[in-house]
Amino acid sequence: MNKQPKIKRKEIALVGNxxxxxxxxxxxxxxxxxKTANYPGVTVEKKEGILALPLxxxxxxxxxLPGAYSLTPTSTDEEIVHEVLLGRVVGxxxxxxxxxxxxxxxxxxxxxxxxxxxxxxxxxxxxxxMWDLALKNGLDIDLQQLSRRYGIPVVPAIGxxxxxxxxxxxxxxxxxxxxxAKAKVSPENCHLxxxxxxxxxxxxxERFIKFMFKHNPxxxxxxxxxxxxxxxxxxxxxxxxxxxxKQVVIAVRKRLEHVRIDWSSVEAENRYEFIKAIxxxxxxTSEVKRVKTSDRIDRILTHPFWGLIFxxxxxxxxxxxxxxxxxxxxxxxxxxxxxxxxxxxQILPDGQLKSLAIDGIMAGVGGIVIFLPQILFLFxxxxxxxxxxxxARAAFLLDRIxxxxxxxxxxxxxxxxxxxxxxxxxxxxxxxxxxxDRLATILVVPLMSCSARLPVYTLMIAAFIPPAKILGxxxxxxxxxxxxxxxxxxxxxIAAWIFRKTILRKSLTPFILELPPYRxxxxxxxxxLMWDRAKVFLSRAGTIIFAFSIILWFLIxxxxxxxxxxxxxxxxxxASQTLQGDELAHRLSYIDAEQKGEExxxxxxxxxxxxxxxxxxPLGFTWEIGxxxxxxxxxxxxxxxxxxxxxxxxDKSGGESRELVQALQEQVSISSGKRVYTPxxxxxxxxxxxxxxxxxxxxxxxxxxxxxxxxxxxMVAYMTTLAWVASFLVYQGxxxxxxx
Amino acid sequence: xxxxxxxxxxxxxxxxxxxxxxxxxxDYKGMGEISxxxxxxxxxxxxxxLVKKYAPFNDPLEIVVRGSHLSLRKKEASQIVVxxxxxxxxx
Ligand SMILES: Nc1nc2c(ncn2[C@@H]2O[C@H](COP(=O)(O)OP(=O)(O)OP(=O)(O)O)[C@@H](O)[C@H]2O)c(=O)[nH]1
Ligand SMILES: [Mg+2]
Numbered sequence: 001m002n003k004q005p006k007i008k009r010k011e012i013a014l015v016g017n018x019x020x021x022x023x024x025x026x027x028x029x030x031x032x033x034x035k036t037a038n039y040p041g042v043t044v045e046k047k048e049g050i051l052a053l054p055l056x057x058x059x060x061x062x063x064x065l066p067g068a069y070s071l072t073p074t075s076t077d078e079e080i081v082h083e084v085l086l087g088r089v090v091g092x093x094x095x096x097x098x099x100x101x102x103x104x105x106x107x108x109x110x111x112x113x114x115x116x117x118x119x120x121x122x123x124x125x126x127x128x129x130m131w132d133l134a135l136k137n138g139l140d141i142d143l144q145q146l147s148r149r150y151g152i153p154v155v156p157a158i159g160x161x162x163x164x165x166x167x168x169x170x171x172x173x174x175x176x177x178x179x180x181a182k183a184k185v186s187p188e189n190c191h192l193x194x195x196x197x198x199x200x201x202x203x204x205x206e207r208f209i210k211f212m213f214k215h216n217p218x219x220x221x222x223x224x225x226x227x228x229x230x231x232x233x234x235x236x237x238x239x240x241x242x243x244x245x246k247q248v249v250i251a252v253r254k255r256l257e258h259v260r261i262d263w264s265s266v267e268a269e270n271r272y273e274f275i276k277a278i279x280x281x282x283x284x285t286s287e288v289k290r291v292k293t294s295d296r297i298d299r300i301l302t303h304p305f306w307g308l309i310f311x312x313x314x315x316x317x318x319x320x321x322x323x324x325x326x327x328x329x330x331x332x333x334x335x336x337x338x339x340x341x342x343x344x345x346q347i348l349p350d351g352q353l354k355s356l357a358i359d360g361i362m363a364g365v366g367g368i369v370i371f372l373p374q375i376l377f378l379f380x381x382x383x384x385x386x387x388x389x390x391x392a393r394a395a396f397l398l399d400r401i402x403x404x405x406x407x408x409x410x411x412x413x414x415x416x417x418x419x420x421x422x423x424x425x426x427x428x429x430x431x432x433x434x435x436x437d438r439l440a441t442i443l444v445v446p447l448m449s450c451s452a453r454l455p456v457y458t459l460m461i462a463a464f465i466p467p468a469k470i471l472g473x474x475x476x477x478x479x480x481x482x483x484x485x486x487x488x489x490x491x492x493x494i495a496a497w498i499f500r501k502t503i504l505r506k507s508l509t510p511f512i513l514e515l516p517p518y519r520x521x522x523x524x525x526x527x528x529l530m531w532d533r534a535k536v537f538l539s540r541a542g543t544i545i546f547a548f549s550i551i552l553w554f555l556i557x558x559x560x561x562x563x564x565x566x567x568x569x570x571x572x573x574x575a576s577q578t579l580q581g582d583e584l585a586h587r588l589s590y591i592d593a594e595q596k597g598e599e600x601x602x603x604x605x606x607x608x609x610x611x612x613x614x615x616x617x618p619l620g621f622t623w624e625i626g627x628x629x630x631x632x633x634x635x636x637x638x639x640x641x642x643x644x645x646x647x648x649x650x651d652k653s654g655g656e657s658r659e660l661v662q663a664l665q666e667q668v669s670i671s672s673g674k675r676v677y678t679p680x681x682x683x684x685x686x687x688x689x690x691x692x693x694x695x696x697x698x699x700x701x702x703x704x705x706x707x708x709x710x711x712x713x714x715m716v717a718y719m720t721t722l723a724w725v726a727s728f729l730v731y732q733g734x735x736x737x738x739x740x
Numbered sequence: 741x742x743x744x745x746x747x748x749x750x751x752x753x754x755x756x757x758x759x760x761x762x763x764x765x766x767d768y769k770g771m772g773e774i775s776x777x778x779x780x781x782x783x784x785x786x787x788x789x790l791v792k793k794y795a796p797f798n799d800p801l802e803i804v805v806r807g808s809h810l811s812l813r814k815k816e817a818s819q820i821v822v823x824x825x826x827x828x829x830x831x
Pocket of ligand 1: 019041
């Protein structure tokens with residue numbers, strides 16, 4: 001049949017309303033494991049996978065797309081759907097087959113977008129997903145009727161469950177084998193006849209834009225109708241074709257107003273009327289039993305008062321849990337690492353290699369791996385939020401508060417995911433419709449305290465915050481951590497407010513958010529998310545942290561200066577001639593420590609630390625901390641690695657290593673002889689970490705999402721300034737108040 | 741759901757409905773001023789809208805349209821003109 005040589009795999013695109021289960025089905029078809037969750041807007045980019053058709057074993061490409069409510073995009077993620085379906089991406093024709101994933105429990109609304117899609121595509125299949133929910137709601141959908149009315153195959157499915165997927169694969173294969181003309185009935189069939197005036201006007205726009213749809217000529221007609229109703233001129237066509245198209249559309253609207261036609265509702269009213277006729281026939285049940293569980297849960301969770309209280313308690317509980325529950329597994333890992341170090345110490349011959357293995361790698365990487373349990377706990381809670389359906393509720397509860405600083409409730413989702421990591425957080429802003437809302441969100445996302453900062457906080461808190469109870473129940477250490485997070489949120493909100501008042505003024509787009517029904521979180525989804533993050537965390541430890549631990553060890557251990565060694569050697573000789581017994585031993589260990597200190601001071605790292613010391617001194621940081629600060633611009637966790645390596649190298653003379661926490665408490669600065677850390681310095685350091693933009697991946701993603709260097713550079717500048725000023729205030733203010 | 745139209749047809753904006761009340765959409769204030777997205781989600785003339793609840797500080801509100809739960813801000817809701825419709829009380 002196929003005469004053309006096979007150059008390219010056939011392409012199948014999965015589309016549908018947000019949260020209708022596209023990614024769930026994509027994963028089932030391709031065997032991949034992309035993220036699914038129970039809120040609209042999980043997938044924000046195009047993802048590809050491969051499916052082997054059941055009979056011919058031919059391989060086809062499956063494309064997962066963000067969710068969309070309409071082919072008139074209102075946000076960046078919806079624009080992607082528009083581009084792909086209409087085949088407007090250069091070099092990529094529209095997909096060979098479109099699989100429309102419809103939420104059967106929400107059929108009417110889902111059919112709106114389905115209709116638009118069917119009209120623009122050559123081959124299509126409709127999947128009635130969430131079939132289980134539809135049954136539970138008492139809907140009795142007549143599949144044959146739907147299939148006949150839309151002229152395409154209709155397949156019921158329950159997520160990725162086997163039966164549905166088998167049927168879907170068979171349908172896909174069959175559709176792909178048909179000529180387009182047989183695969184689908186005429187494109188006119190998803191709406192009612194339009195009024196003559198409207199048809200005329202649609203034709204006028206169609207002729208104007210036709211040349212942009214060479215691949216897909218009848219897509220131009222649907223697009224023309226949508227441009228008429230696109231009141232905010234959000235379609236990418238307006239950007240590409242400029243004023244001219246806008247003028248044509250405005251003229252058309254004037255004309256329609258003249259004959260008393262509401263151009264802004266023409267398409268929606270027509271389609272919903274068309275749908276109603278089908279719906280009434282295909283879903284004959286008169287009595288629709290709505291599942292009431294969600295409503296009952298919402299009585300408390302989105303209650304104007306109790307909802308906020310619940311939200312606050314949830315957050316407090318999470319931090320308390322991260323801090324106290326995670327302790328046990330962390331101690332276990334810590335013991336393992338110490339045991340391993342000791343074991344290495346026994347089997348390796350003395351010398352530089354041993355030092356590198358124990359002081360560099362084991363200290364640097366092991367120092368980070370300890371924090372794995374905390375990361376897992378954090379992601380466990382985030383996964384619960386995402387998969388239960390609470391995420392959208394939180395956005396609903398907080399919209400008003402967020403708006404008072406110029407963000408929107410939709411910014412909540414990116415901001416919350418940024419507590420895990422800013423990179424997915426910035427991606428998630430694609431669902432924020434308004435351009436300025438989105439930019440403001442992107443700019444403050446990195447202020448949210450991500451999980452890479454957690455090790456630094458944990459270490460500092462463990463070492464310097466006294467174990468006290470507040471109000472008899474809350475642990476002071478837990479409260480400190482919680483306050484840091486609160487501070488990061490407050491700072492983020494204030495920053496957003498300032499940006500909205502100055503550089504990112506007006507915004508127009510409304511806030512419309514769907515609240516999906518609650519669902520019991522699936523343990524598999526939750527575990528997958530935790531597992532994925534554990535992998536990311538550990539592979540970072542195995543790559544960047546590993547490599548830089550070696551580099552750091554080198555920078556801290558070299559260059560060596562024989563003159564220094566000689567000087568201390570002669571001091572030792574002098575001591576052994578004048579002193580005896582205990583006094584001598586004491587003196588000798590003192591000289592050892594002095595020598596180590598001096599060696600670090602003259603090392604490369606010491607040089608780096610000392611050269612930035614003038615800048616960080618007002619913040620209470622000595623040059624030893626300076627080394628860590630420089631390293632942490634590569635990866636935040638390297639702060640902890642640096643401290644561990646410094647401590648190890650310094651301490652080598654003593655043989656077995658002290659606990660890092662204790663070492664930090666006792667560390668004295670080599671140049672001044674004073675303690676490096678006081679509780680005040682620790683707080684100042686944590687505040688610095690909270691605000692500083694020390695993450696190259698974040699900058700790279702901001703550059704990509706904003707198309708240029710302008711915003712990432714601005715971000716570094718404002719965050720670094722903020723970090724410095726805040727630490728300065730903490731440290732100098734604390735000194736004045738007598739905390740030193 | 742069996743419904744009975746309120747006889748004294750009083751035009752209200754959607755945000756004037758109290759939680760639990762149902763309105764039928766009549767019109768929008770301003771031509772094309774409200775986002776087309778509202779209509780694409782099924783809030784067209786003649787649709788029934790149940791106001792479910794108001795968020796803290798009375799904004800946004802949660803509504804139910806065609807079985808799906810949506811959240812809208814008061815600003816948009818105030819542009820939607822409805823008449824109140826009383827659901828028949830079921831025993
Ligand atoms: N009960 C039920 N839940 C389902 C079904 N299919 C998917 N889900 C759940 O629905 C939620 C949304 O699924 P996703 O696959 O993430 O949806 P999506 O369409 O990719 O969503 P976006 O990427 O946000 O557009 C998840 O919590 C799934 O577990 C189904 O058939 N029945
Ligand atoms: Mg998805």
